Amino acid sequence: MIRDITLGQYYQTESVIHRLDPRTKLLGTLVYLISLFIFTKPWVFVTAAVFLLLVLVLSRVPLKFMLKGLRPIIFILLFTIIVNMFWIKGTVLVSWWKLSITVEGLKQAGSMGTRLILLILGSNLMTLTTTPTRLTNAMESLMRPLKLIKVPVHEIAMMMSIALRFIPILLEETDRIMKAQLARGADFESGNVFKKAKSLVPVLVPLFISAFRRANDLAMAMEARCYHGGKGRTQYKPLKYKARDFVAYFILVLYVAAVIVIGKFIT
Amino acid sequence: MAKKKIGEKTAPEGRPSSFLQIRKLKYEYIRRDEENNVEGITTAVDDVSFDVKEGEFIAILGHNGSGKSTLAKHINAILFPEEGEVILDGMNTKDEDKLLDIRRTAGMVFQNPDNQIIGQVVDEDVAFGPENMGVPTEEIKQRVEESLKTLGMWEYRNSSPNRLSGGQKQRVSIASVIAMHPKCIIFDEPTAMLDPRGRYEVIRAARALNEVEGITIILITHYMEEVIHADRVLVMDKGKVKMEGTPREIFSRVEELKELRLTVPQVTELAWELKKSGLPIPDGILTREELIKEILKIMKEYIYR
Numbered sequence: 001m002i003r004d005i006t007l008g009q010y011y012q013t014e015s016v017i018h019r020l021d022p023r024t025k026l027l028g029t030l031v032y033l034i035s036l037f038i039f040t041k042p043w044v045f046v047t048a049a050v051f052l053l054l055v056l057v058l059s060r061v062p063l064k065f066m067l068k069g070l071r072p073i074i075f076i077l078l079f080t081i082i083v084n085m086f087w088i089k090g091t092v093l094v095s096w097w098k099l100s101i102t103v104e105g106l107k108q109a110g111s112m113g114t115r116l117i118l119l120i121l122g123s124n125l126m127t128l129t130t131t132p133t134r135l136t137n138a139m140e141s142l143m144r145p146l147k148l149i150k151v152p153v154h155e156i157a158m159m160m161s162i163a164l165r166f167i168p169i170l171l172e173e174t175d176r177i178m179k180a181q182l183a184r185g186a187d188f189e190s191g192n193v194f195k196k197a198k199s200l201v202p203v204l205v206p207l208f209i210s211a212f213r214r215a216n217d218l219a220m221a222m223e224a225r226c227y228h229g230g231k232g233r234t235q236y237k238p239l240k241y242k243a244r245d246f247v248a249y250f251i252l253v254l255y256v257a258a259v260i261v262i263g264k265f266i267t
Numbered sequence: 268m269a270k271k272k273i274g275e276k277t278a279p280e281g282r283p284s285s286f287l288q289i290r291k292l293k294y295e296y297i298r299r300d301e302e303n304n305v306e307g308i309t310t311a312v313d314d315v316s317f318d319v320k321e322g323e324f325i326a327i328l329g330h331n332g333s334g335k336s337t338l339a340k341h342i343n344a345i346l347f348p349e350e351g352e353v354i355l356d357g358m359n360t361k362d363e364d365k366l367l368d369i370r371r372t373a374g375m376v377f378q379n380p381d382n383q384i385i386g387q388v389v390d391e392d393v394a395f396g397p398e399n400m401g402v403p404t405e406e407i408k409q410r411v412e413e414s415l416k417t418l419g420m421w422e423y424r425n426s427s428p429n430r431l432s433g434g435q436k437q438r439v440s441i442a443s444v445i446a447m448h449p450k451c452i453i454f455d456e457p458t459a460m461l462d463p464r465g466r467y468e469v470i471r472a473a474r475a476l477n478e479v480e481g482i483t484i485i486l487i488t489h490y491m492e493e494v495i496h497a498d499r500v501l502v503m504d505k506g507k508v509k510m511e512g513t514p515r516e517i518f519s520r521v522e523e524l525k526e527l528r529l530t531v532p533q534v535t536e537l538a539w540e541l542k543k544s545g546l547p548i549p550d551g552i553l554t555r556e557e558l559i560k561e562i563l564k565i566m567k568e569y570i571y572r
Contacts, residue, residue: 164387165386169429214379218385220377221385223370224345224374224375225385225396225443226370226400234401234403234407235404236391236398236404237394
């Protein structure tokens with residue numbers, strides 16, 4: 001069922017990683033991603049991969065699920081590797097027509113590829129172990145200092161969570177409108193790109209009208225339930241750091257230290 | 268009747284006798300063209316006055332466009348009267364400082380179950396109202412548990428609302444209103460988009476809240492079957508209250524109802540047709556049991572004669 005889709009492909013299970021505070025996971029992922037870009041040494045990538053593997057084992061998410069996340073980027077991945085392989089000048093290894101593969105090129109391609117894979121897998125692991133709601137909460141909480149420079153943090157978070165709530169509903173509605181138009185003889189398949197785009201107009205117009213109507217209803221329902229912005233609002237499930245979060249932060253610091261030591265001193 | 272007693276008990280002394288007073292309420296929708304000129308005026312609610320006592324179960328009937336939903340939205344200050352006034356539990360809806368108090372006193376359940384659930388998980392949606400009211404975290408937890416249990420939805424607390432049936436979604440919406448501890452709940456056509464089973468679930472919940480918790484219920488609907496348990500029924504047409512009385516009184520006036528393009532419950536209509544063709548059946552039959560009793564009575568007389 002189209003209604004069952006969950007954004008961010010949350011994988012439901014019980015694990016330490018799942019139970020971590022979403023802020024810990026969000027910051028941890030951010031630090032991890034940065035750590036991939038500081039050094040370009042093979043040993044650093046090995047460290048990063050081992051760290052990721054450890055977290056994966058702790059999270060009890062099957063490896064298969066995490067690798068699924070690589071599918072959409074296969075094309076970009078191959079493109080990056082191939083371009084890097086042929087582009088970089090240096091000691092020629094194999095030469096053929098105007099193209100030549102160099103030792104430096106291979107190294108560069110390897111590190112870029114690994115970097116990309118770890119990048120995707122790392123952020124995937126976060127979305128696999130954190131529900132979108134908790135992620136939104138974490139963002140609201142982490143962005144709170146921005147309130148000082150008048151960024152409407154609460155409103156942004158509220159908009160994000162409402163969007164997440166309505167995406168499946170609007171998807172289902174799109175499906176229904178498309179079927180209704182098909183039954184009236186609409187053709188979404190044939191023709192070139194422009195013709196196809198044009199044929200979507202009879203779907204988009206009713207969809208937008210219905211979305212506005214829903215927005216109006218929802219605004220009324222929120223007002224009826226005393227919504228008046230973030231002022232004076234309490235929280236049902238406030239985020240609270242537990243002991244395991246401090247342990248996680250400690251491990252993260254150890255990891256960063258390891259990356260720096262390996263990157264600087266091991267050649 | 269037991270529920271009348273509850274109503275009287277919960278009404279504190281020294282307050283105005285009516286919980287809700289609507290006085291000469293008038294509201295117009297003004298249609299404008301692109302240059303903002305007035306194109307036409309539709310009077311949605313026209314000179315409506317009535318009172319509701321605390322603990323009462325009121326049903327407002329009317330076909331589409333009779334102004335019943337517009338009227339309902341005045342009670343919890345979503346719309347404001349153009350003329351006349353609405354006083355809820357001693358608060359005038361024109362008083363802006365009382366806005367949040369009014370909305371927490373009178374909760375509202377809307378028609379479309381999808382468009383009134385804000386949370387992505389059932390329990391978060393129930394918590395939304397109390398969060399806005401600034402209720403402390405520990406108390407929100409209690410209220411969520413208590414209201415979901417009241418509506419029999421506690422086992423679904425961790426589900427996504429998208430996976431529930433229409434009736435279940437409306438029960439979550441009711442639980443969300445209950446969590447704000449309102450004195451009154453306005454149901455604005457809560458069953459219009461539901462299947463018969465969902466309709467039954469919602470109406471049963473509304474009745475239970477009225478009878479057990481003593482909450483004042485204002486039910487807006489166009490389904491006749493749903494109003495037979497109300498204490499009082501108002502029938503609206505073209506923005507005006509055309510009929511007022513107990514369900515039995517209202518349903519005795521079958522011809523008038525038909526003029527207002529409203530159908531009476533099947534049983535009532537059958538009884539009315541039987542009476543018209545000469546059987547001695549009283550007016551305002553509301554349930555199948557009543558009709559069976561009356562028919563049995565007639566049959567016995569016929570046999571023993």
